[in-house]
Amino acid sequence: PLALLEDAQLLRTDALLGGQWFAGGARFAVHDPATGDRLADVANLGPREARHAIDAACEALPAWRTRPAKERSQLLRRWFELLVQHQEDLARLITAEGGKPLAEARGEVAYGASFVEWFAEEAKRVNGEVLPHFQNDRRLLVLRQPIGVCAAITPWNFPLAMITRKVAPAIAAGCTVVVKPAELTPLTALAAAELALRAGIPAGVLNVVTSDDAAGVGRVLCESEHVRHLSFTGSTEVGRILMKQCAPTIKKLSLELGGNAPFLVFDDADVDAAVEGAFASKYRNAGQTCVCTNRFYVQEGVYDEFVEKFAARVQQARVGNGFEEGVAIGPLIEPAAVEKVKRHLEDAVAKGARIVTGGKPLPELGSGQFFEPTVLADATAGMLFAREETFGPLAPIVRFKTEEEAIAAANATEFGLASYFYARDMARIIRVSEALEAGMVGVNVGLISSEQVPFGGVKQSGLGREGSSHGIEEYVELKYLCLGGL
Ligand code: ADP
DSSP: OGGGOSSGGGOOOSEEETTEEEOOSOEEEEEOTTTOOEEEEEEOOOHHHHHHHHHHHHHHHHHHHHSOHHHHHHHHHHHHHHHHHTHHHHHHHHHHHHOOOHHHHHHHHHHHHHHHHHHHHHGGGOOOEEEOOSSTTOEEEEEEEEOOEEEEEOOSSSTTHHHHHHHHHHHHHTOEEEEEOOTTSHHHHHHHHHHHHHHTOOTTTEEEOOOSOHHHHHHHHHHOSSEEEEEEESOHHHHHHHHHHHGGGTOEEEEEOOOOEEEEEOTTSOHHHHHHHHHHHHHGGGGOSTTSEEEEEEETTTHHHHHHHHHHHHHTOEESOTTSTTEEEOOOSSHHHHHHHHHHHHHHHHTTOEEEEOOOBOTTSTTSOOBOOEEEEEEOTTSGGGTSOOOSSEEEEEEESOHHHHHHHHHOSSOOSEEEEEOOOHHHHHHHHHHSOSSEEEESOSOOOOTTSOBOOSGGGEESOBSTTTGGGGGEEEEEEEEOOO
16 A cells, blocks of 8 residues: 555655664564555664664754744644645555554544644743732743653554644644654654654654664653653553653653543433444544543433444444545454454453444454454443453443433543533533543533644543643743842
8 A cells, every 4th residue: 555655755664863764773564454464664773772862852952942933833834734735645654554444544644733733833822921029129930941852652543643742742842852653653653754854843853763662662761861751642551651660750741541431321312413423432443542432321211222223323334444445444453452352342241241233353354353343232330341441343332320320330440531421401411521530521522632622631541631722831841030139
C-alpha cells in the first residue's frame, strides 16, 4: 500500500535527531496488521541515541524559547497546512501500519492536524499577569515560561494525533521535544516529522527516537535531569512504571492512561439515537481507543429493544482490510489483542452471557488478526470486561433497574476516562452527569473528541488535560516576579 504514496519522501525510515535523519546501526520491522506484510525497516535506536536526542533538544531550546510567539505560531500554522495538504498520504500510512479503515484514518489526520492549528493560535495567548500589589513600593508580575525539554511516549492507536496533541502545545509554548513513537506505528510519526522540517521548524525542536526498546529508551527519558516534562499515552500499567521512574527528578507529568468507558441507556432515552451513539463509540478503530465503550448498561424497560436494534446495526458493519471500500472494522493491532478479546468473550459466556451476534475470531482472513464485532446480552458485573479494558470489538450489555444501581456499576472501576449515557429527563441528565466519575461525559452522543476540549481522565486514567486552552498549561511554568524598591 505504501508504493501508492503521492509523495514518496514521506516514507521516512530513519530517526530524526537534531534536524538530521539518523540511520543508526540496527533496524526493526514494521508490519501491516491486516496482511502481516512487512512494510519497512525502521532505525532501531537505543538508550545512547536517546541521550543524543535529549542533547539536541537542549541545544535547540535557548533559541526556540526566545523566538517571538508569533513566529512560533506561524511555523506551527505552516506545519498544520502541510499535514492537511498531505492528508491522503498520511491516512495511507496510518491504515497501513495501524489497520484502521481509510476513512477513519483520514479523520485522524484532520483531528491530528487540528491540534497543530489550535496550538498555533494558542501560542500567541500564553499571557502573563500583573497582580495588585500588597505594598506601595512593590509591583507583582507573573510570567508563563516554557517548562523546557519535554519527552513524549505515544501509542499505536492514533499514530498521528497522539503525537500532535503533545508536540504542538509543547513547541507552541517554547519547549523542545523528544518523541518516542509506538514501535508498531513509527512511519506516521516520521512522516509528520518530515513535514515539520519542511514547515521550517528548526533543527532539534522536534526529535523522533524510533526504537523497539521502549523500556530502555523510556528509562533514559524519565531519568534525564534535562527533561522537565513527560507526556505519555498508553496503558495504566506502563504509566505507573513511568511515574515511578520520573520520581527522582520530580518531573512534571501528563498521563493519558487506560479507560473502561461505561455507556448507560435509560428508559427515557431515544433508543435509535442510543444505538447509533453506541455503535460509534464502541467500534471506532475496532474498539481500540481509550474512550471506546467497554461495557453497556441498559435499563430493563428498553433492554430488549436496545439489544435487538444494536445487534442489527452491528451486523451491517463489514470487517476487512482497511484499504477496502466499505470496510467499517479493520484488524486488531497484534495477535495478543485477538487473544484478549477471546479471553473476555469466553469468560463472559462461561459466566452466563449470551452471544447475540458475532462471537468468533476470523483466523482465515488476511493476517488472522480480525474478530467479528460481537454483542453479548445478559452480561454481569462479575465478568472480566467489568474490571479490564477489552480494547476490541466486544460489546457486553448488562441489564439494570435503577439509576443508583447504574451509576454505582459505572463507577465501580479504578478508571475514569470517558463515559456516555442516553436519557431525556433533564433532572436525570444533570444528576447522572455530576455523579459519573470520569474526566469526560458524552450525553446523548457517542463521539466527544475535539481539539477544543480538555481531554483527560480522573482516578487511575491519568493526570492533566490535552487540547483546549488548558492543554498548554502542562507545558508552562509560572514564575512570580516581585519588583521592589520602587
Ligand atoms: P498500548 O496498550 O497502547 O500498547 P503501552 O502502554 O504498552 O500501551 O504502549 C504505549 C507506549 O508506551 C508505546 O510507545 C510503547 O512503546 C511504550 N512503552 C511500553 N512499555 C514501556 C516502558 N516500560 N517504558 C517506556 N515506554 C514503554
